[in-house]
Amino acid sequence: MIASELFFTKIQQQYNDQLPFVAYRKPLTSDLKGVFQTNDTVYEVENYKETGFVFAPFDDSESSILIPLEHADSLDCLYSMEEAFHPNQNEIIFSELEKEIHIELIAKGIQYIDKNIFKKVVLSRKETVTVSGSNFIQFFKNLLNRYASAFVYCWYHPKFGLWLGATPETLMKIEGHQFSMMSLAGTQDYKGTLNVDWEDKEKQEQQIVTDFITSNLKPLVKNIKISDIETVKAGNVVHLKTMIKASLNMDSFNLKHILSVVHPTPAVCGMPKQTAKRFIIENENYNREFYTGYLGELNFEQKSGPSSKLRNIENQAYTYSKRSSQLYVNLRCMQIKNNEAYIYIGGGITKTSNPEKEWEETVSKSKVIKSIL
Numbered sequence: 001m002i003a004s005e006l007f008f009t010k011i012q013q014q015y016n017d018q019l020p021f022v023a024y025r026k027p028l029t030s031d032l033k034g035v036f037q038t039n040d041t042v043y044e045v046e047n048y049k050e051t052g053f054v055f056a057p058f059d060d061s062e063s064s065i066l067i068p069l070e071h072a073d074s075l076d077c078l079y080s081m082e083e084a085f086h087p088n089q090n091e092i093i094f095s096e097l098e099k100e101i102h103i104e105l106i107a108k109g110i111q112y113i114d115k116n117i118f119k120k121v122v123l124s125r126k127e128t129v130t131v132s133g134s135n136f137i138q139f140f141k142n143l144l145n146r147y148a149s150a151f152v153y154c155w156y157h158p159k160f161g162l163w164l165g166a167t168p169e170t171l172m173k174i175e176g177h178q179f180s181m182m183s184l185a186g187t188q189d190y191k192g193t194l195n196v197d198w199e200d201k202e203k204q205e206q207q208i209v210t211d212f213i214t215s216n217l218k219p220l221v222k223n224i225k226i227s228d229i230e231t232v233k234a235g236n237v238v239h240l241k242t243m244i245k246a247s248l249n250m251d252s253f254n255l256k257h258i259l260s261v262v263h264p265t266p267a268v269c270g271m272p273k274q275t276a277k278r279f280i281i282e283n284e285n286y287n288r289e290f291y292t293g294y295l296g297e298l299n300f301e302q303k304s305g306p307s308s309k310l311r312n313i314e315n316q317a318y319t320y321s322k323r324s325s326q327l328y329v330n331l332r333c334m335q336i337k338n339n340e341a342y343i344y345i346g347g348g349i350t351k352t353s354n355p356e357k358e359w360e361e362t363v364s365k366s367k368v369i370k371s372i373l
């Protein structure tokens with residue numbers, strides 16, 4: 001553990017030296033971790049047996065980038081949240097043209113659904129805000145201070161850019177043979193309570209995600225258990241969430257294959273996956289790059305052992321380690337290039353979507369990032 005100010009100095013130094021790094025904090029923890037690559041090589045994930053921090057794009061035909069632990073220094077610090085964070089309350093300004101273009105895109109998505117080409121598609125846009133790019137560490141601290149229950153990160157690679165985010169969505173967690181995935185979709189503004197009513201549109205768009213995950217996992221895992229549906233808060237909005245848990249058969253377990261089957265889920269792409277993905281790539285008019293991809297720890301070693309009461313020389317023999325992967329979906333994120341922040345926001349479109357309301361939903365979601373700039 002090092003002091004947190006030293007940790008942020010290390011981030012600044014690494015960025016100035018144009019070397020890849022990631023700094024991140026998992027939901028509801030105060031442990032801030034950093035993985036600082038010692039060269040500027042681009043390492044791609046090949047068989048998903050590698051150990052390191054993975055940063056994967058939306059388009060699964062493109063490569064996922066790895067910061068391998070064997071070519072990096074790992075540093076940790078305890079981060080105490082600063083209480084006095086004042087969100088930026090600036091009025092949200094958007095161009096009428098941007099609104100018109102997004103509403104047209106949504107209307108086209110609904111037409112395709114009406115023609116039964118797909119059942120659901122997640123459509124998104126990229127909004128540009130002028131910022132002082134050199135303030136990125138302050139933006140990262142603001143995300144840490146404001147979003148305790150999110151996975152908050154700052155990732156940099158000189159060849160791919162600088163990304164920051166505070167995502168509410170876990171893609172997948174694996175600890176030894178224990179496996180879980182989250183189905184998160186459906187959105188409404190948070191109005192001070194989690195006791196809210198959901199319309200059929202939101203219930204259906206979330207059910208599509210749960211069904212997709214469950215049916216695709218069935219041949220690959222054992223003992224699937226599906227939780228009840230919950231309402232969860234993510235910044236200024238709430239979502240519907242279901243957890244899907246299972247156990248892995250370690251002899252046949254193949255993470256690369258599981259990821260190829262489930263990513264991108266209908267929470268960020270659509271149903272069926274391939275037709276929705278093609279529509280997104282051909283119609284969104286910008287490249288999502290890493291937005292709606294996933295990121296996190298790949299095959300980290302997790303030590304477990306007997307309880308501390310039993311810890312004597314003999315019992316040390318029972319200490320064992322298991323492999324752990326914790327991957328998050330890259331949502332509520334931005335990319336900073338010079339003095340511009342690109343904010344990425346989207347929403348699930350189904351048969352009963354109302355384009356104006358879907359636009360408003362992206363405006364609400366954009367506040368997660370805009371309030372910390």
Ligand SMILES: C=C(O[C@H]1C=CC=C(C(=O)O)[C@@H]1O)C(=O)O
Binds near residue numbers: 267344347
């Ligand atoms: C695609 C996004 O959110 C997904 C996750 C939760 C709720 C969603 C929704 O209600 O549409 C989306 O599926 C985004 O925030 O850019």
